[in-house]
Amino acid sequence: MATYDSLFSSLGLEQWCSEGKSSGPMSMADLLNKNKGESAEPASIWELPFPSMDALNESCAAFPQSRELTKGLEQGFLAIKDSLSLVLDPLTQPLSWFLDGALYAMLNTPWWIVIPLLLAVVFVVTKSWKLMLFVGGSIVLLAFIDHYDYAMQTLAIIFVCAFLCVLLGVPIGIAMARSNSLQRMIIPVLDMLQTLPPFVYLIPLIFLFSVTESKLYGIAIILYAIVPVIRLTNLGIRLVDKDVIEAADAFGMTPRQKLYKVQIPLALPNIMAGVNQTIMMSLAMVVIASLVSAPGLGVLVLRGIRNLELGVGLVSGLGIVILAVILDRVTKASLARINVSQKQ
Amino acid sequence: MAKDIKISIRNLYKIFGPTPDVALEYVRKGMGKADLLEQQRHVLGLRDINVDMHDGEITVIMGLSGSGKSTLIRHLNRLIDPTAGEIRVDGEDIMSYTEEQLRKLRRERMSMVFQKFALLPHKTVLENAGMAKDIRGYTTSDFEADARKWLARVGLEGNEYQYPHQLSGGMQQRVGIARALVSDAPIMLMDEAFSALDPLIRSDMQDLLLELQEELKKTIVFITHDLDEALKLADHLVILKDGEVVQQGDPQEILLNPGDPYIVDFISDINRARVLRVRSVMSPPDDGDSEFAGDISEKDNLESVLLKSEGDMSLNFRVVRDDQHVGTLHMKDLARALVPTAASADRSKTAA
Numbered sequence: 001m002a003t004y005d006s007l008f009s010s011l012g013l014e015q016w017c018s019e020g021k022s023s024g025p026m027s028m029a030d031l032l033n034k035n036k037g038e039s040a041e042p043a044s045i046w047e048l049p050f051p052s053m054d055a056l057n058e059s060c061a062a063f064p065q066s067r068e069l070t071k072g073l074e075q076g077f078l079a080i081k082d083s084l085s086l087v088l089d090p091l092t093q094p095l096s097w098f099l100d101g102a103l104y105a106m107l108n109t110p111w112w113i114v115i116p117l118l119l120a121v122v123f124v125v126t127k128s129w130k131l132m133l134f135v136g137g138s139i140v141l142l143a144f145i146d147h148y149d150y151a152m153q154t155l156a157i158i159f160v161c162a163f164l165c166v167l168l169g170v171p172i173g174i175a176m177a178r179s180n181s182l183q184r185m186i187i188p189v190l191d192m193l194q195t196l197p198p199f200v201y202l203i204p205l206i207f208l209f210s211v212t213e214s215k216l217y218g219i220a221i222i223l224y225a226i227v228p229v230i231r232l233t234n235l236g237i238r239l240v241d242k243d244v245i246e247a248a249d250a251f252g253m254t255p256r257q258k259l260y261k262v263q264i265p266l267a268l269p270n271i272m273a274g275v276n277q278t279i280m281m282s283l284a285m286v287v288i289a290s291l292v293s294a295p296g297l298g299v300l301v302l303r304g305i306r307n308l309e310l311g312v313g314l315v316s317g318l319g320i321v322i323l324a325v326i327l328d329r330v331t332k333a334s335l336a337r338i339n340v341s342q343k344q
Numbered sequence: 345m346a347k348d349i350k351i352s353i354r355n356l357y358k359i360f361g362p363t364p365d366v367a368l369e370y371v372r373k374g375m376g377k378a379d380l381l382e383q384q385r386h387v388l389g390l391r392d393i394n395v396d397m398h399d400g401e402i403t404v405i406m407g408l409s410g411s412g413k414s415t416l417i418r419h420l421n422r423l424i425d426p427t428a429g430e431i432r433v434d435g436e437d438i439m440s441y442t443e444e445q446l447r448k449l450r451r452e453r454m455s456m457v458f459q460k461f462a463l464l465p466h467k468t469v470l471e472n473a474g475m476a477k478d479i480r481g482y483t484t485s486d487f488e489a490d491a492r493k494w495l496a497r498v499g500l501e502g503n504e505y506q507y508p509h510q511l512s513g514g515m516q517q518r519v520g521i522a523r524a525l526v527s528d529a530p531i532m533l534m535d536e537a538f539s540a541l542d543p544l545i546r547s548d549m550q551d552l553l554l555e556l557q558e559e560l561k562k563t564i565v566f567i568t569h570d571l572d573e574a575l576k577l578a579d580h581l582v583i584l585k586d587g588e589v590v591q592q593g594d595p596q597e598i599l600l601n602p603g604d605p606y607i608v609d610f611i612s613d614i615n616r617a618r619v620l621r622v623r624s625v626m627s628p629p630d631d632g633d634s635e636f637a638g639d640i641s642e643k644d645n646l647e648s649v650l651l652k653s654e655g656d657m658s659l660n661f662r663v664v665r666d667d668q669h670v671g672t673l674h675m676k677d678l679a680r681a682l683v684p685t686a687a688s689a690d691r692s693k694t695a696a
Contacts, residue, residue: 251451251476252451252476252480261478
């Protein structure tokens with residue numbers, strides 16, 4: 001019989017083992033063994049299997065197989081899913097409204113309003129004519145090859161998600177900077193969010209929310225992109241010059257005054273670096289999120305992969321690169337402006 | 345000088361470590377700094393400090409790095425809380441203050457100047473100077489006139505709209521001083537305020553401080569590791585070593601009668617003629633037959649008298665205050681006062 005029979009018999013568990021016999025469906029390996037019609041020979045030490053769940057199951061039918069683990073997780077998740085979505089659904093509903101609203105506004109405002117508006121924003125943030133011309137040229141190029149709508153959809157999603165990331169991430173970062181125990185709790189979560197492959201977020205989200213709702217991809221993007229803004233806000237506030245903080249204390253600032261008059265302004269370069277990273281990561285995720293119905297250039301990339309339409313894939317990839325360059329340059333230029341006014 | 349005591353420190357102890365109260369008992373029983381660190385893993389910051397700081401005087405606290413002088417000054421506005429002891433400002437025990445009272449003390453009665461300037465890099469010079477007023481809720485237009493006045497007083501007219509990083513170190517510290525002055529606080533704490541500046545600028549800043557003090561009569565607590573600076577500024581000098589007061593008093597007195605070999609080492613290489621003043625060396629007026637080679641002020645330093653006498657040790661000078669004869673300076677006494685302390689200590693030993 002199997003390798004670990006003696007283990008169970010020595011523990012006196014044979015009774016318990018035989019009770020669970022022939023409960024699960026037969027595995028492929030069992031079937032093959034049966035066909036060959038040979039029983040396991042007393043194996044040499046070289047072939048000793050690791051006492052894994054499956055190996056132990058061979059010796060004792062009552063012992064769970066490892067597939068029970070994945071099955072259990074799935075069932076557990078499905079069991080709490082209904083009550084979880086009862087809470088999360090209304091909580092995240094505004095996200096759907098924001099995303100739908102932004103998409104609607106971007107697509108239904110005529111291009112001759114949207115493009116000048118975008119350029120005006122770029123100029124206000126960067127104060128650079130050169131950069132504005134570059135952005136204008138890029139958007140006109142995208143529009144000329146009929147990718148305007150897709151690009152605007154992608155931009156709209158990024159704007160909404162990055163804005164929410166900053167709105168949530170900066171206060172979380174500040175709270176982390178103020179409390180070491182909170183920092184110890186949050187850092188593992190941030191590490192996990194950053195290292196989980198982006199596709200993995202999508203699986204539970206699909207179960208929780210309907211694929212037709214825009215908040216599904218909104219949440220996926222926010223979870224992925226919020227990490228840098230939290231990390232760099234925390235870092236920025238912790239790195240504020242201790243001497244300046246001491247001066248603030250010595251002149252009698254309240255904690256609130258210290259936060260608004262000293263810590264946030266002095267941490268701003270780091271916070272803005274975090275915002276830049278957050279925007280770039282939203283762009284990366286918005287492409288992947290097209291798997292779960294996020295509109296925009298990602299849909300075209302997906303079409304290129306699925307239908308092996310090389311040209312479509314390449315052109316939409318180029319569009320994404322152009323958007324990435326625009327977003328990066330604009331946020332870096334505004335970051336540089338802040339840095340200049342803060343030189344020590 | 346019977347001036348009021350503005351700040352009084354009594355039996356102040358500070359011990360750094362996880363259980364300072366336990367360590368305090370050992371320190372009170374006489375354990376030294378090195379033993380405390382080795383056996384108890386606690387750092388002795390300050391031991392039994394008793395200092396009175398008088399209204400309108402400059403009290404200089406001098407010591408080498410690690411002597412606890414920066415720790416001591418931070419107790420005065422409770423940036424650091426003591427392990428034991430009492431700190432009184434205007435007779436009130438600030439250890440009993442609530443957070444609100446403490447904030448009021450820091451806002452209205454004390455200002456501070458820092459070694460590394462600690463200006464807000466994102467604010468203009470004008471806004472930095474008005475920081476104390478801004479914290480109290482005034483708007484820029486409220487304090488602008490005041491801030492401009494003090495900035496002009498410290499020599500920064502025309503720099504109001506520049507940012508700190510556009511200024512040199514000396515100019516940045518002038519902003520730091522203006523910031524302390526704009527707050528109108530009667531007490532000014534200066535933590536190695538001039539140590540980061542180069543010697544020439546440092547000397548300028550010392551002159552500026554003395555000039556301002558002449559006019560404002562604030563209570564200034566000044567921390568330094570530089571003996572020349574301490575002697576130039578101090579009305580009352582406190583010398584710290586390893587967290588303990590080694591000697592305190594009139595700086596001239598300390599110079600002429602050092603009470604500790606540590607201080608003797610300290611003062612051995614300063615220019616005594618430049619630091620000692622006539623009043624510390626002169627004899628009472630004797631109305632005798634002595635002839636006077638000239639009139640000098642009691643505030644003159646010995647160097648200027650030496651210059652006047654052209655090195656003739658037989659001369660006598662009449663010391664005059666407001667046209668009144670208050671004393672006589674014999675050049676022989678002057679020469680004796682200039683003998684380095686190490687040598688005079690040896691001499692008194694052989695005499696005994």
